[in-house]
Each structure stands twice: as structure tokens, then as C-alpha cells.
Amino acid sequence: MIIFSGTVHPELAQRIAAFIEQPLGAVDISRFPDGEIAVKIIDNIRGQDIFFVQPICSMPNEALMELLIMIDAARRASAARITAVLPFYGYARQDRKDQPRVPITAKLVANLLVAAGTNRLLTMDLHAQQIQGFFDIPVDHLYAAPVIVKYLRSLDLGDLTIVSPDAGGSKMAYAYSTMLDTGLAFVAKQRRSPSEVTAMDVVGDVKGRNCILVDDLSTTAGTLSAAARILSERGARSVRAAVTHTLVAEKGMKRLKESPIAELITTDSVPRGAWDGCPIKVLSVAELLGEAIKRITDNQSVTSLFKVH
Numbered sequence: 001m002i003i004f005s006g007t008v009h010p011e012l013a014q015r016i017a018a019f020i021e022q023p024l025g026a027v028d029i030s031r032f033p034d035g036e037i038a039v040k041i042i043d044n045i046r047g048q049d050i051f052f053v054q055p056i057c058s059m060p061n062e063a064l065m066e067l068l069i070m071i072d073a074a075r076r077a078s079a080a081r082i083t084a085v086l087p088f089y090g091y092a093r094q095d096r097k098d099q100p101r102v103p104i105t106a107k108l109v110a111n112l113l114v115a116a117g118t119n120r121l122l123t124m125d126l127h128a129q130q131i132q133g134f135f136d137i138p139v140d141h142l143y144a145a146p147v148i149v150k151y152l153r154s155l156d157l158g159d160l161t162i163v164s165p166d167a168g169g170s171k172m173a174y175a176y177s178t179m180l181d182t183g184l185a186f187v188a189k190q191r192r193s194p195s196e197v198t199a200m201d202v203v204g205d206v207k208g209r210n211c212i213l214v215d216d217l218s219t220t221a222g223t224l225s226a227a228a229r230i231l232s233e234r235g236a237r238s239v240r241a242a243v244t245h246t247l248v249a250e251k252g253m254k255r256l257k258e259s260p261i262a263e264l265i266t267t268d269s270v271p272r273g274a275w276d277g278c279p280i281k282v283l284s285v286a287e288l289l290g291e292a293i294k295r296i297t298d299n300q301s302v303t304s305l306f307k308v309h
Helices: 010-020 060-076 105-116 129-134 145-155 167-180 222-233 250-258 286-297
Strands: 002-005 025-030 037-041 049-053 081-086 122-126 139-142 160-164 183-193 194-203 210-220 238-246 261-267 280-283
Touching: 002 010, 002 145, 010 286, 025 060, 025 286, 037 060, 037 286, 049 060, 049 280, 049 286, 060 081, 060 105, 060 145, 081 286, 105 129, 122 286, 129 139, 139 286, 145 167, 145 261, 145 280, 160 167, 167 183, 210 222, 222 238, 222 250, 222 261
Parallel strands: 002 049, 049 081, 081 122, 122 139, 160 183, 160 210, 210 238, 238 261, 261 280
Antiparallel strands: 025 037, 183 194
């Protein structure tokens, strides 16, 4: 078994390799003068079980193309099995045709990964669960909930209520409330544009409660900040947010600073941004992914990784 890293998030790949107690594989990734990506795998990988760690984020087009070229190089070098480890599956929000003449890009990405030579996918907290069905290869879909719930328990907050910031996150919110044995609430919202959200109402009792907003992804923090404001208006004692993948840039940071959110809890599934001045707690999922990689290599079940102890 050999783990390789792309250029997007080598820090996470290093943490995974350290957990497994083996060095990262050697790969040379460079650019031609015109911007084309060049890849050369240095190690001999013939007959090996190969894992490529690369979240599709930051510059997603570059990240995806780099991953595809690495996979193709491994396939042509006679690797026994190639697993794409995507801590964050980019383009997952484009999972259906909700307007005329638009693509289903999440399916296109799945097709590209399989065509390049991927034999297995390991990913975490997909934006839409049905994306697993876009693949005709095995998909191991992990959840960051065990890592985040462990931290939330350490805070020892009483009168806790888990809140979904929109209707689409109701299943995730219900799962968190079950694991923490807490109350549950929902925020009804109206989206004006891809970056502008107007929160409408709250369903559930949040007055005097410590509220935790849970979501899989945040890029502009519009949904989180709008939901946090209405929770504060409805008498919430405190508001925190737990988000698996945080891709918030400068505009989102400004919104978070101005919102009532006391702390944003996230994971290192994507590289850390310029988050100075914001109360952000980053939890590592390296051990979770590393344990999954070990079990895949040993042909063992990964089901126990979903459990919260």
C-alpha cells in the first residue's frame, strides 16, 4: 500500500501517512510553460495498492485534472488497485437538473474518475448522498460526525439544541441530535442568489438554548450567518456552527465576524484558509481517513468508523 498526495492538501496527506506509520510515496508534479500538468510517479508501484489524496477544492479544475493525470499514470504503471481519496468531493452541489439546459457535473466528475482508472472512491460528507449512485465502482462514504461530536461533548454544553440551517440539512441535523441526545430545530430560508440568503423562520424551541448549526459545506457563510441571526433574535443563549468542509473566503469571513456565531467548528478536509480573527476550531480527520485506508487495504469493514463512542 502506497499513499500519494496531490498539491492541494499535502498537510492532510502527511497526517494520514503519519497515522499509518509509513512515508508518502514520491511523485513529481510540475507544469509545462503553457500551464499543462506533468506527473511522474517516482516509486515503483507495479502490483501495489495505491491511494491518491486530493480534495477537489481551492482551484477545483486544476485539482481535478491533476488527480486524473496521477490516476492515469498509476494505471499505466500497472498498479493493482487505485483508490481516489477525496476528503472533499468538488462539484457535488451540481447533482441534478434543477433548471433547463444545465449539466449534472457531479456525475461528469464520477465518469471522469472511473474513465481515468479509479477502482475505488473514499470520500467524506458528500453534499448529496445520491452521488454514491453515480459510480459503478465501490464507494466508501465516511462522516465527520464522530470527530465533531467528540469535540462537542468536550464542551459540556447544557440545554443543547441541534439546528439545521435549511431543509436540505434536516437528515444531518437529526443524526447529530440522535448522537448527542438533544433537541432539534430547523431554519426555513429563502435564497436570493448563490451568495445571498434570507432566513425566514425557525421551527422548534431555541429560546434559552445553546444552539449548534450543522452543515456539510460553507463557502460564503450566507446560510450560517442568516440562520445564526434569527436564532439569536428568537432568544438562543449561544450559537455555534459545525461544518465539515469550510471553504469560506474573505467575504464569508466578514459575515462570520459580524454574525452571532461564537465558534465555527470544522475539519481539515480542505486546506485552512486565511481565517485570522475568527473563532474557528479545526479538527483533524486524518485518523478517520487513515483507519479507512488501512481497512480497505486489509479488506476489512469500515462500518465501525460511523459509530460515536
